[in-house]
Amino acid sequence: MADEPRRSGRRPRLYALTDGRTAAPRTVLTMDTTITAAVGEGDDAHDGLPTEWQHVLALCPPPDGRAVAEVAARMGMRLTPMTLLLGELADRGLLRHRPPLEGAETIDVHLLMRIRDNLARI
Amino acid sequence: MPGYDPAAARQEPAPVKILVAGGFGVGKTTLVEAVSEIEPLRTEERLTAAGIGVDDLDGIEAKTATTVAMDFGRITLADAGVVLYLFGTPGQERFWFMWDDLLHGALGAVVLVDTRRLERSFPAVDFFENRGLPFVVGANCFHGEQPYTADEIRAALRLRDPGTPVLMLDARARTDVRDVLLSLLDTVIDRTRAATAAP
Numbered sequence: 001m002a003d004e005p006r007r008s009g010r011r012p013r014l015y016a017l018t019d020g021r022t023a024a025p026r027t028v029l030t031m032d033t034t035i036t037a038a039v040g041e042g043d044d045a046h047d048g049l050p051t052e053w054q055h056v057l058a059l060c061p062p063p064d065g066r067a068v069a070e071v072a073a074r075m076g077m078r079l080t081p082m083t084l085l086l087g088e089l090a091d092r093g094l095l096r097h098r099p100p101l102e103g104a105e106t107i108d109v110h111l112l113m114r115i116r117d118n119l120a121r122i
Numbered sequence: 123m124p125g126y127d128p129a130a131a132r133q134e135p136a137p138v139k140i141l142v143a144g145g146f147g148v149g150k151t152t153l154v155e156a157v158s159e160i161e162p163l164r165t166e167e168r169l170t171a172a173g174i175g176v177d178d179l180d181g182i183e184a185k186t187a188t189t190v191a192m193d194f195g196r197i198t199l200a201d202a203g204v205v206l207y208l209f210g211t212p213g214q215e216r217f218w219f220m221w222d223d224l225l226h227g228a229l230g231a232v233v234l235v236d237t238r239r240l241e242r243s244f245p246a247v248d249f250f251e252n253r254g255l256p257f258v259v260g261a262n263c264f265h266g267e268q269p270y271t272a273d274e275i276r277a278a279l280r281l282r283d284p285g286t287p288v289l290m291l292d293a294r295a296r297t298d299v300r301d302v303l304l305s306l307l308d309t310v311i312d313r314t315r316a317a318t319a320a321p
Contacts (some may be wrong), residue, residue, distance in 0.1 A: 031165075031223055032137040067137045067207055068200065069194060073163035078189075079223075080167065100137045100227050101204070109314050111202070115138070116307040118199035119206075122157070122300060 025087030029068050031079055032100040035086055036065030039094055046094075053089060060095065135198060135205040139227060140306065142188055142210035143250070144234035145242020149262045149293035150191045150210035153234060156299045158208065166191050169221060191220060200272020206303075230306045231257040234293065237270050251282045256309045258287040260302045 029035070037057040039046040042108050046054065052075075057072050060066040072082035101111075142150045154162050170187045197206040209224065219317070231250050235243040243259075250257045261268055261275050268277075272288040281288075287305045291298035 030226070032139050032227060034134045034137055034205075039147045063134065063206075064198070067196075067205070069165050069192075069207065069209075070163060070196070071246055073165040073194075078166045078168055098134050098136060101138060109311060109318070110244055110309045111204075112307060112314060114202040115204055115206075116304060116311065118202040119197070119300065119303055119307065122197060122199075 025084060025091045027084045027087040027090035027097065029086050029090070029097060030100065031067065031069040031072075031083070033068050034098040034100075035060050035068060035071065035090070036062050036096045036098075037094070038096050049094070053094070056085070056089065057094065059117045065096070065098070124188050135200065135203050138204045138229050139224075140206055140207050140303065141224070141228050141231040141255075142208055142234060143231055143243075143246035143247075145236065145239060147232045148236045148239075148242065150234055153232070153260070153262075153293040153299050154193055154195040154208045154210045155293075156294055156296050157197055157303070159197055160195055162193045162195045164191055164193050167221060167223075192224070225253065225255070228255060230310050231255055232302055232306060233257050233259050235259060235261050235266065235275065235279070236264065237275060237278075238262055238264075240275075243279070246283065247279055256303060256306065256313055258289065258306045258309055260289050260291045260293070260299075262293045263290055266308075 037060050039057065040061065041047070041058075042053075049057075056071060056075060059071050061111065068083055068086060069079065071086065072079050075082065077085075086095065086097075090097055142153055144150055151162055166189050168187055168189050192209050194207055194209045197208070199206060231246075233243055233246045233250065238292060247257075247259075259275065259281070260281065261270070261272070268290050272290065276284070276286070276288045279288075287309060289302050290304055291302055293299065
């Protein structure tokens with residue numbers, strides 16, 4: 001099940017996870033970026049990927065995706081290595097990303113009211 | 123941007139961060155657990171800062187690294203199109219004050235206080251006041267009891283803004299925690315209105 005924490009005794013080495021690439025990815029992600037898998041099981045682009053990458057993609061299925069911090073926690077990885085790995089996957093078109101709300105959006109009173117109203121109903 | 127498809131990305135709820143601060147052992151993770159739709163998760167970051175508590179200025183030794191852990195939970199608010207992430211520190215709070223990525227873009231904070239150990243919450247109050255991040259104070263009532271009034275707690279914390287809400291709560295009670303978050307939203311809304319109304 002996708003929501004179960006996936007932890008092993010050892011942290012995977014970053015160079016193994018990034019397929020040997022050490023250059024910084026072009027896509028820069030933050031801990032509160034939402035990422036969503038762009039490929040899934042059964043896609044040709046998916047099935048040949050390293051197992052660890054498939055695990056990552058399975059943790060952020062569409063339509064909702066997951067925050068980078070949550071994927072890092074479920075993979076048992078620290079944030080910085082995880083953002084590098086996810087940036088690499090984004091560079092390759094294997095996942096989409098949505099930046100967090102910032103600037104004009106965070107100070108939009110109407111959005112804040114919608115959040116408040118929705119929260120009042122939980 | 124590679125991999126970024128605005129039309130498709132519109133579907134996903136946008137993450138919004140709320141920080142839960144306060145002294146060690148005050149019940150931050152309990153508070154997160156009370157409202158989260160998932161079991162709280164723990165993530166770690168390695169922070170490096172030049173010369174924290176180190177007086178050796180010799181190259182590598184001048185840099186110290188420390189691992190900071192965060193416990194967090196989430197609340198999906200589908201109608202608003204956002205997902206709230208509540209981040210609380212299990213300890214070592216003085217270190218996450220240096221964690222800019224955590225603070226960047228946060229909507230606001232809840233400062234949880236234990237009135238038996240009020241001084242443990244002073245750093246968090248000072249920090250958010252200095253950074254200008256809106257916050258509310260939640261006084262955790264251990265065993266359902268709280269000998270102090272909200273005004274007494276407000277005075278003891280020497281809050282810079284006398285309008286800062288101080289609420290009594292049981293960090294284990296979902297509705298209490300929700301009410302504290304609603305109060306935080308009200309504070310953020312008031313502040314945003316005041317900012318946009320200003321000439």
